[in-house]
Amino acid sequence: MDDRRKKSIDLVADVTKQLVTLSAAIVTFMTTIYKQEIHDHEPGVLLSVGFAVASVIGGLVVLVLLAGTVADVAGIQESEISVNDRRIKWPALLQMMLFVFALIILVGFVAF
Numbered sequence: 658m659d660d661r662r663k664k665s666i667d668l669v670a671d672v673t674k675q676l677v678t679l680s681a682a683i684v685t686f687m688t689t690i691y692k693q694e695i696h697d698h699e700p701g702v703l704l705s706v707g708f709a710v711a712s713v714i715g716g717l718v719v720l721v722l723l724a725g726t727v728a729d730v731a732g733i734q735e736s737e738i739s740v741n742d743r744r745i746k747w748p749a750l751l752q753m754m755l756f757v758f759a760l761i762i763l764v765g766f767v768a769f
Contacts, residue, residue: 669740677716683709701766708759715752
C-alpha cells in the first residue's frame with residue numbers, strides 16, 4: 658500500500674477519534690447541566706445526548722471497519738483499498754452528521 662493511502666486511512670482514523678472524544682465531552686457536559694439545572698429543556702438535553710452517544714457508537718463502528726479493511730490487505734488487491742469505499746465512507750459521514758446535530762442542539766440549549 659502506498660504512502661498516500663496509508664496517510665488517508667490514518668487521517669480518517671484520527672478525525673473519527675477526535676469526533677468520538679468531542680461527542681463524549683458533549684455527553685458529559687449535557688448530563689452535568691441536566692443534573693444542575695431545572696429540567697425545563699429536558700427533551701433538548703436528551704436529544705443532544707442521544708445524538709452524541711450515537712456519534713460515539715458510529716465512530717467506534719468506523720474504527721472497526723477501518724481496522725477490518727486494513728487487515729484484509731492480504732485478501733484483496735491494494736488498488737481496492739480506499740477510504741472512499743462505501744463501507745467506510747457512509748458510516749463516517751453518518752457519525753459526522755450525528756455529531757453536528759448534537760452540537761447544534763447543544764448550542765441552542767446554551768444560547769437560549
